[in-house]
Amino acid sequence: MLLEDQLDRLAELGLPLAADRTVDELLYSWPREEYERKPFDLLLFALGCAVEEEPWERWFCDRAWHFDTECVRGPGSYVAIARQLCRITGLPDALSDVRDHVDLGEEEAWIEYTANGRRNSWPIDVHDDWADLMVVGCLIDELEHGERRFYVRHNGQAMTLLFLDDDAATRLNALAGERTVAPFPG
Incomplete structure (x- = not known):
């Protein structure tokens, strides 16, 4: 699946690229083939990261964070x-x-x-x-407020935290794999 198509699908679920973030910035960190080899896998990780070039502290997605514990x-x-x-x-x-x-x-x-x-x-x-x-x-x-809560996608000693409503999390799991995200334990 094309990277742009993956981005469109995630945006529909409430995980759009942050304002002024670009596909080129995503491609600065990983080649297109890596994003497209296993759809959503690398992209969900990348959305929780900051852009890897100056100016710093520019996040790819305002509703995701890659949390190295x-x-x-x-x-x-x-x-x-x-x-x-x-x-x-x-x-x-x-x-x-x-x-x-x-x-x-x-x-x-x-x-x-x-x-x-x-x-x-x-x-x-x-x-x-x-x-x-x-x-x-x-x-x-x-x-946590309203219908949104924190969902976690585990990645070894780290995790990507996503702030979604239950429907979006269910749709994300259907799209990217049944065990893609789960509510934060607690």
Whole structure:
């Protein structure tokens, strides 16, 4: 299936290319043959990534994020996770006053934020540089709204998170394979 046809089908499901993103930018990272060899496989991964050339921090899709769970480096790691989760919901300010403390050597970590007028604080289990998925699940619970929720597509130690409604997720699984996405556990 042509890359452009795959993009059209995903856009119909609520996963369009972000404004000003182009097919040429997708092809900068991988050749067309890779996208078209197994339709939707590489493209769903790529939609969760940032463009691999300057200017940085330009995401291919506003409703997807490729989340490498081995991402905790120190202070600010969970703030960055929270910001990405907010970004793909389309509500960049849904979590405000986000702060974290991460000390890998002492195995101490926590996150604080305000959501819906409530201040929340969660202790974080430290396992080397791996994200605490229980805490990520708590952030996700705060952010799911309306009929949309987070779906996950596993990729080894990483995952692509997609923000979809149930109908779009069902249609995506029919299109790309029965086990393409599943609700985020939690």
